[in-house]
Amino acid sequence: MKNRKLQTGWAVLSLVSGLTLACSSQEGPKNELDAYYSNRPKVWFDEVGPNEYFNPSATPSWQLNETCDDSGALSIVSYNIFHNVPFVTDFGDEMEQSLGEVTRCADILLFQEAWDYDDIIGDGPRSDLVARGYSMLTPTGQYCDDSLGAIENDCSGLVMFYKRGTRLMKELGFRAFTTSNGPDVHKEKGVWGAIFSKEGRYYYVFNTHLTYGTNGHLEGDTPSDNSRISNMKQSLGFIEEAVTINRASYPPALVILGGDLNADFDAVTRPSRGHQLLEQASASAAFFEPADYRYMDAVMSSQETVGFKSNWVGTAVDTGPNGMASGATGDLDAVLLGKPGHFGTCPFGNIQYSGWAPVWMTLDSGQRKWPYYTHSDHYGRWLKVTPDC
DSSP states (O other), X not given: OOOOOOHHHHHHHHHHHHHHHHHHOTTOOOSSOOHHHHTOHHHHXXXXXXXXXXXXXXXXXXXXXXXXXXXXXXXXXXXXXXXXXXXXXXXXXXXHHGGGTSOXXXXXXEEEXXXXXXXXXXXXXXXXXXXXXXXXXXXXXXXOBOTTSSSOOSSOOOEEEEETTSEEEEEEEEEEXXXXXXXXXXXXXXXXXXXXXXXXXXXXXXXXXXXXXXXXXXXXXXXXXXXXXXXXXXXXXXXXXXXXXXXXXXXXXXXXXXXXXXXXXXXXXXXXXXXXXXXXXXXXXXXXXXXHHHTTTOEEOTTOOTTOOSEEOSSSOOOOSTTOXXXXXXXXXXXXXXXXXXXTOOOEEEEEEEEOSOEEEOTTTOOEEOXXXXXXXXXXXXXXXXXXX
16 A cells, blocks of 8 residues: 555644543543543553553553464464554554564464565564564565665565464465556565465465555556556466465465455455456456455454454544544455365365454453554454365
C-alpha cells in the first residue's frame, strides 16, 4: 500500500486525545490499566508510554495465544507492517519493537514492507519472536538494509518467521516482478516461497506484495491494474513451477499464497475487486479466496468483527474501534488457499479466518478493539486450515 502523509489528522487526533485525558483524569496520572483506559488504547499509550503499553503484564488488555492450539492444522499470517511511514515518524520504533511482543500466535508469519532488516533485527522484533520460539527467514541473496537512508530501496521488503514445530525444508527462491509502475519502480517487488514441514506434511508457502502504483485494483488507474494482473500471473507461474519441480521429494499437503495484494478481497460482496484480479490473471481456478471461505463452513474467528476489513485506506488517521476508520477501508491483506484440483494437494476440512493485529480486549465489557495507534495501517489476515490427508 502507498504511504500517506497524515500529519494533520494525526495532530488533531493527538489534541483530541490529550483533551479527553485532561478532562477525564481528575485524580492525576494513573499507573494501572482500568476499564476506562481499556476502552481508550490511545489515551492509555499517552499516559504510560511505549514500555508499559506494549508490556502485556502492565497492560493486560493485550490477549496472547501462545499455545496456538494448531495440532493437525497449519496457521499462517500475512501482515504489512507499514514500516517507517511519514505519519508515525515519532512512533516508528515502538511500532517495530512491538511486533514480537503483542502479536498473535501462528505457525508462519509473512511480513511485507520490512524495508530495513537491520531494524527487524536490532530494534527487538527478531529477539522477541525468537524468545517465543520463532526463526527468521529472508530471501537468499537479498538483504534490505536501507543503506541510502531512504524509506524504501530496491528490495522486496519480505520476511518470514516460522514457529518451533514447523520446520524449514527448502527455500524456493525469490522472483522479481517484471512489471510495476508509480513509486513501486524503486522497489524490487516479487514473490518468494519456501517449503515447510509440520507433523509429517509439507506446506508450500509463498509471500508477496503486489504493485500499488497510484491506486488500488479497479479504482481508476489502468497502468496500476495492468501491473497487478501481470504480478499475479507471474506469481502463479512461479508457484506452479515450484510445485512441479519439488513434488516428488515434498508431496504438497497445501499450497498457500499470502500478502498485500492491493486489491479488495471483500468477503461479503461478490465479485470483489480481488476476485476480479484473479479472474483477469487467469488465477481464479488456482486459488480459493476469502469470499469462498464464508461458503465453506469456515469458522470466522472470535477476533473477527462483522464487516471487518484488513486495512484502512482513507485520508484520516485510524480512530477505531474495531477497525472501522473514518476513511475508506479495504481487504487488501489476503491469504489464498491453493485449490487441490489445480495443485494436486490434499482436500481440507476445518478452516478459520480472521484479522490478525494484536488482540486488545476491554476489561469491563470484553469488547474486541483493533488496536489503532500501535502498528500499521493494516491489521493483517490469519488463516488456519486442516488438511484432510
